[in-house]
Amino acid sequence: MRVVVLAGGVGGARFLLGVRALLDDEAARSTSGGQPQIQVIVNTGDDLTVHGLRVCPDLDTVMYTLGDGIDTDRGWGRRSESWQAKEELAAYGAEPFWFGLGDRDIATHLIRTRMLDAGYPLSEVTAALCERWHLDGSATQVQLLPMSDQRVETHVVCEIEGARRVVHFQEWWIAHHAQPPVEEFVFVGLDDSLPGPGIVEALSAADAVLLAPSNPVVSIGPILAVPGVRAALRESSARVVGLSPIVDGAVVRGMADKCLPAVGVPVTAQGVGRHYGPRKSDGILDGWLVHESDTADVPGVEVRMVPLLMRSPEATIAMAQAALDLCRG
Numbered sequence: 505m506r507v508v509v510l511a512g513g514v515g516g517a518r519f520l521l522g523v524r525a526l527l528d529d530e531a532a533r534s535t536s537g538g539q540p541q542i543q544v545i546v547n548t549g550d551d552l553t554v555h556g557l558r559v560c561p562d563l564d565t566v567m568y569t570l571g572d573g574i575d576t577d578r579g580w581g582r583r584s585e586s587w588q589a590k591e592e593l594a595a596y597g598a599e600p601f602w603f604g605l606g607d608r609d610i611a612t613h614l615i616r617t618r619m620l621d622a623g624y625p626l627s628e629v630t631a632a633l634c635e636r637w638h639l640d641g642s643a644t645q646v647q648l649l650p651m652s653d654q655r656v657e658t659h660v661v662c663e664i665e666g667a668r669r670v671v672h673f674q675e676w677w678i679a680h681h682a683q684p685p686v687e688e689f690v691f692v693g694l695d696d697s698l699p700g701p702g703i704v705e706a707l708s709a710a711d712a713v714l715l716a717p718s719n720p721v722v723s724i725g726p727i728l729a730v731p732g733v734r735a736a737l738r739e740s741s742a743r744v745v746g747l748s749p750i751v752d753g754a755v756v757r758g759m760a761d762k763c764l765p766a767v768g769v770p771v772t773a774q775g776v777g778r779h780y781g782p783r784k785s786d787g788i789l790d791g792w793l794v795h796e797s798d799t800a801d802v803p804g805v806e807v808r809m810v811p812l813l814m815r816s817p818e819a820t821i822a823m824a825q826a827a828l829d830l831c832r833g
């Protein structure tokens with residue numbers, strides 16, 4: 505079975521652990537012997553350059569999570585991390601002070617930056633980095649596909665201390681705690697971007713396409729905005745099922761509740777489902793999973809209510825099961 509998952513950072517990475525475990529279980533029980541595959545289309549709009557290093561937060565969060573190197577409390581960066589380099593940089597007065605560069609994490613950025621400078625595209629850099637992390641499950645092959653090899657960066661037009669400013673998403677999110685009211689999110693470089701290698705093929709060959717419970721605006725949004733991705737998804741012969749990131753009327757983690765109003769979408773499971781829209785008309789969804797306590801009427805989309813809190817590996821596997829069941833119709 506070939507499953508394509510569109511994902512951002514922390515929530516998407518956690519969900520992928522459930523998808524991989526489920527496909528491993530199914531492979532162990534089935535006699536067909538087919539090797540299940542997950543291809544993750546990952547948001548790169550969060551990417552930024554700090555201290556001369558190219559950092560890809562969502563790619564790294566997915567890679568570290570599936571490779572079991574993630575710090576599970578933070579949800580990002582490495583377990584058993586230290587911050588010596590960060591402290592030394594601050595002692596030199598080297599900005600930005602607000603970005604947490606961990607000593608172990610820096611090795612990833614050094615290799616990525618060196619390979620990018622040598623002319624390797626981000627997709628090949630990502631494949632090289634993933635070699636070390638052994639993302640495959642006991643039976644399931646896992647491949648990370650950056651949404652584009654061209655740079656696309658999410659910048660935020662917002663008001664800071666009374667002045668209209670445009671800052672990188674990471675600065676808005678980390679330095680300003682997503683507090684400045686957002687006028688607009690701008691995906692810089694989008695017009696010159698192409699779907700990353702393998703993305704159109706993956707969507708065309710998929711047996712199921714899932715939208716992880718990631719931020720619809722700054723994680724799933726940039727992926728769908730890359731010219732050609734949305735069309736390829738709509739043309740896929742697979743059913744497309746999304747999982748609501750708004751659970752029990754609230755955001756589980758992250759800042760989707762600060763992002764959705766900026767694009768005029770209510771912070772509800774129904775609002776996000778309607779924002780994605782039915783594939784039968786000009787949207788992208790065939791199915792939409794909402795939490796058991798939420799209601800959602802999304803015309804043209806089959807809605808099911810299931811537990812959507814990833815409280816345990818079993819709960820996450822059950823979510824993946826519900827999503828694939830809805831894909832299988």
Ligand code: FO1
Binds near residue numbers: 514560581677
């Ligand atoms: N998030 C923070 O809240 N503070 C940080 O200092 C921080 C540093 C950081 C470094 C590398 C990385 O891969 C992620 C990092 N994050 C940090 C998380 C990141 O901002 C978010 O996970 C995503 O970009 C939003 O989905």
